[in-house]
Amino acid sequence: MININGELIQESDSNSSTENRGYKYGDALFETLKVVNGTIFFWEDHYFRLMASMRIMRMDIPMNFTMEYLQAEITKTLEANSLISSTARVRLNVDRGFGGKYLPTKAAQVGYNIRVEAYSNPFYTIDDDLSYEVDLYKDYYQAPGLLSGLKSNNKALNVMGSIYASENGLDNCLILNTNKTIIEALNGNLFLVKGDKIKTPPLEDGCLKGVMRKQIIDILSSDVNIYFEEASISPFELQKADELFITNVILGIVPITKYRKKIYGNTFAKATLAKLNTKLRLG
Known part of the structure; x- marks a missing residue:
């Protein structure tokens, strides 16, 4: 029905x-x-x-x-x-x-x-055995602006990117804006971890104003042991990152395990997910 x-x-x-x-x-x-x-x-x-x-x-x-x-x-x-x-x-x-x-x-x-x-899984979990490989999608770019942050039915870029990922044996792709900075994944927001520094692209770059993005930002902003910022991410930074992870409301946090020849861990992602699940229980 x-x-x-x-x-x-x-x-x-x-x-x-x-x-x-x-x-x-x-x-x-x-x-x-x-x-x-x-x-x-x-x-x-x-x-x-x-x-x-x-x-x-x-x-x-x-x-x-x-x-x-x-x-x-x-x-x-x-x-x-x-x-x-x-x-x-x-x-x-x-x-x-x-x-x-x-x-x-x-x-x-x-x-x-x-x-x-x-939907099968009521919990937000991370599978240590799950391989999750991504690459850049560069056939089309997102123009930054107020409309680019809306969850509208105009998702041609995401559709084309998903076809590209499927044809190339990828689990996801990262989208760039017209300034050639990375704004998000095809189905969620992107976070980058390097040491005690974590960042995610700002809304001004053209990424979706994700609901799970907001939850994760709230968690990170309250942690005095890390430095969090909303700042542009260049493709060059991906190779130097310790971790990359994608967030959305259905899956929670999805750690990226491979980008080209770079292999990533998921220690920070798992710790953040634990805080998210605690927030849900308390809420």
């Missing part, structure tokens, strides 16, 4: 229209959520990011789009799919509805849909 504007229907009966602006122009935003036993991880951060993104996109936010209303709709969808007492991956999609070419008509109204699927 999927939820379209509050109505639960079979996906086969959804009849998604090709006239929807999300389909026609990518005029849509989405949040990917991890839910365990009915609890949405970092729901408040997801909600406020979505609201901020809708304002940037000049969407008219419906009056009923409160945090409580959308949470209730997500719960309703999970219950309809018998996933309320297990682990699920949820996609909350918001679009501008129907009407207009590039310019929306005044009749275009914001709508939403919610799709859920079972």
Whole structure:
């Protein structure tokens, strides 16, 4: 069952229209959520990011789009799919509805849909035996700007990069901006560890304003034993790093084990993950 504007229907009966602006122009935003036993991880951060993104996109936010209303709709969808007492991956999609070419008509109204699927692992873990190899994706570059940090339906670069990774036997790729600095991975934010110095690209470089990125920054910023900064990362720095890891809400922290001929450890990533899991338990 999927939820379209509050109505639960079979996906086969959804009849998604090709006239929807999300389909026609990518005029849509989405949040990917991890839910365990009915609890949405970092729901408040997801909600406020979505609201901020809708304002940037000049969407008219419906009056009923409160945090409580959308949470209730997500719960309703999970219950309809018998996933309320297990682990699920949820996609909350918001679009501008129907009407207009590039310019929306005044009749275009914001709508939403919610799709859920079972997910196997309720915990954030790191597998020491997991090999995770990456390389740079240099066919296309991301232009820095306010729109580049949005989780929108315009993900052509990520799609092309994923195809490239698959064709070259890679687990992921790192994306560069037009200034040729690294901004993120195809499916998450990037952190670099060198000694007691840790950094991640700043939002101004064009990376996604990730919800898990925010959690990790909060953890790192409170540790007086390390030096953390948001600063540009050049490809040259990758070879000198002790560790690289990717963050997203579904997987938590994913250590990179290999970039070209460079092999990395995961000691700092594992320690940070332990702090993240403690934060979740306390929250």
